[in-house]
Amino acid sequence: MRIVLLTGAGMSAESGIPTFRDALTGLWARFDPQRLATPEAFDDDPALVWGWYRWRAARARQARPHAGHLGIAALETLGHAVSVVTQNVDDLHERAGSSRVLHLHGRLLASRCAGCGARIDPDPIVAAPPPAGDGAREEPPACAHCDGGRFRPDVVWFGESLPGEAWNAAQEAIVACDLLLVVGTSGLVHPAAALPLHALAQGTPVLEINPERTALSTRADAAWPLPAAAGIERLLARLDASPEADPRTLIGPR
Known part of the structure; x- marks a missing residue:
């Protein structure tokens, strides 16, 4: 997947x-x-x-990567093609073992x-x-x-453009993916906030993992009101139980 x-x-x-x-x-x-x-x-x-x-x-x-970062990296070891598009400027995804990380807001x-x-x-x-x-x-x-x-x-400071290479690669990844997970983001920062809307418009299943409700919560195919680590842990458990499941079945109803 x-x-x-x-x-x-x-x-x-x-x-x-x-x-x-x-x-x-x-x-x-x-x-x-x-x-x-x-x-x-x-x-x-x-x-x-x-x-x-x-x-x-x-x-x-x-800081150290937590179970959510490690769980995302584990998706690759399960054979999935994983791209991480992050608005964070730290290197916790890389230190956890994710091999394809796109930094939209640069690197601290x-x-x-x-x-x-x-x-x-x-x-x-x-x-x-x-x-x-x-x-x-x-x-x-x-x-x-x-x-x-x-x-x-x-x-990337206020008033500056996103790095073109990362932004273009993020858009390409969204177009090609079977499932988009939106984890721990308020959805208030643009243009990154538009990426889930592009996925929804093309019919790609979108799962939001966030303990707080956002503007995306009612639009996503499913919204799990969980912190990042707990949400990724749930996803891994479902993949383990049904590795061949359709993405929509995997994430469940809204």
């Missing part, structure tokens, strides 16, 4: 990574996250923005020059030493490949 998973912040929250809009702590309690996630913010105060993302990257590296644990796009190894956003305590301002490294460039997080 060709399975696509669209995962959002609720997926990573079970590993202890706060959602983007969760309350900040320490130094960062004084700042609005959305004002730290724009190109203009980086231009105005690069040390503040770089320091905040270094702090976020350090926290993400401390990577950086690039804001001027020329150059990258260096080791990546400075995860360089030692990690930020102390709750983080602090840090001047971003200067780029050695261009004049005046500074390194920035390799994430």
Whole structure:
């Protein structure tokens, strides 16, 4: 079976990574996250923005994949063709063992020059030493490949376009899949929120796994009011019991 998973912040929250809009702590309690996630913010105060993302990257590296991440990776070992389309910027899907992960909003644990796009190894956003305590301002490294460039997080900021290659690959995966799972996402962030609607329009079964109801809940073929780990565990159990089941039968009625 060709399975696509669209995962959002609720997926990573079970590993202890706060959602983007969760309350900040320490130094960062004084700042609005959305004002730290724009190109203009980086231009105005690069040390503040770089320091905040270094702090976020350090926290993400401390997190561990949970049973839901591991369950998604296990779908591949069962012989299914699995694509993970994630709005999350951490690397928990990869660390769990998923081999095809498309990052729509970029990668928190990577950086690039804001001027020329150059990258260096080791990546400075995860360089030692990690930020102390709750983080602090840090001047971003200067780029050695261009004049005046500074390194920035390799994430999609407000007002920026999604990476074209990942977005095109996500759309292609949706078109080709037999089942779409929408896990831990509010469905409020566009254009990713449109992907389940494309699947429904072409007749592809859509299962939502989310403890909270969303705008998709009444439109999906089935909506399981479960956290990510519990929902994936249920899916694996059903696949184990009926490995040849039709996708609609597998996920059950709404």
